[in-house]
Amino acid sequence: MSTLNRAKIVAAAVDLIEREGADAISMRRIAAELGVGVMSLYNHVPNKSALLDGVAEAVLSGIEFTDDPSAHWTERVRIQARAFRQIAHDYPRSTMVVVSRQLHSTAGMIPAERALATLREAGFKGEEAVRMLRMFIAYIVGSLLREVGVTPTFAPVRPDVPMPDVDPALFPELCAGAPDLAVCDHEAEFEFGLELLVQAMAVRLGERGLTGHERGLET
């Protein structure tokens, strides 16, 4: 017990966010959780913003960015993307905090470093490698926000609310697609876009000679 420190404060914050949501978090709640006065926190963390940076770093550090340098670049890209998606699974209510903090720390920049290395080894150079990196990040961030419910799926958020009443005259396509819109398997959705991007990148490299497996196609 006792001996407050930054790590313990951050851990309590992550815990509280996952238990009650990012909106419920406050310096006062975290202090209460730890059984200390609010102002004690300020001995270890300069302010709330820095604490949220700590939350983002802690979550990112918990992800295993393993890398197999012997694997084909397409597979390495997939593995890294899936590792990042793991955040949405392990820390759904902290995900928005993680993606919305501009981290300049080691934990925050390691994923980009790894991704850029892979893209360069695949054969992308200079500006194009950076563009591919940014495009990939955009897709992954957008996918994660959909998965954690920040962004719309057009599927019922909860299975109980039957679906907002859509006027078939105004929204014929959404109505016609209702059966397909009603389900949103986040893993399948993520993999779908991931394959599309990996294939598009391979095409851009001119690697049309790859096997169907390597190009991510079903045989």
Place this chain on the structure above:
Amino acid sequence: MSTLNRAKIVAAAVDLIEREGADAISMRRIAAELGVGVMSLYNHVPNKSALLDGVAEAVLSGIEFTDDPSAHWTERVRIQARAFRQIAHDYPRSTMVVVSRQLHSTAGMIPAERALATLREAGFKGEEAVRMLRMFIAYIVGSLLREVGVTPTFAPVRPDVPMPDVDPALFPELCAGAPDLAVCDHEAEFEFGLELLVQAMAVRLGERGLTGHERGLET
């Protein structure tokens, strides 16, 4: 003057967000802006959450989702994506509010309706059309959040702060790419990923017989 109503309250909220940022917004500030008591707002808006929905709807309604049904589907997809990106340009500080609200109103669902119609006309059916829609939304949302500074670019956020000091031993790739990472032309970045996606979609349709222009390639 006077006669408070929902539209005026929402307009004041959008204005305040664009002027001082989404964090600065509060019922009390908006009321002060309009020269009324805080509680007067509650005659026209049930609570702050509903007001933010109003903000998202107002911004979305301000975007021109023109559509030229005679154009090739690839071009229609580009036009719709660019129309959505316009939000980040016209209402940068409201963009996070727009993408993070689950709207079930007409204004909120029109873009998805249009996009799904275009994808169906392009030849995507059922589940695949929905997957393409969700993938596109993910990419666009991720791109917008980068553009408005929510998500990292790995470029200096402001031109004045010279760049976080990166250890070349820890981040060799980021250091090697520093010249390319230092710039982030948001339009060019967006167009790059957009073309990649449109091309990938065309490939998925088996439209390899398209002209270079229609496939989005430089001739």
Place this chain on the structure above:
DNA sequence: ACCTGAACACCGTTCAAGT
């Protein structure tokens, strides 16, 4: 029907006082 002030239960953070 619309407006409003007082009140309640919250915030983040400063500051001065303790050990």
Place this chain on the structure above:
DNA sequence: ACCTGAACACCGTTCAAGT
């Protein structure tokens, strides 16, 4: 060096009182 209570300037929202 670390902890802390009081205080300040804020929040969103309820409620009862006004017109």
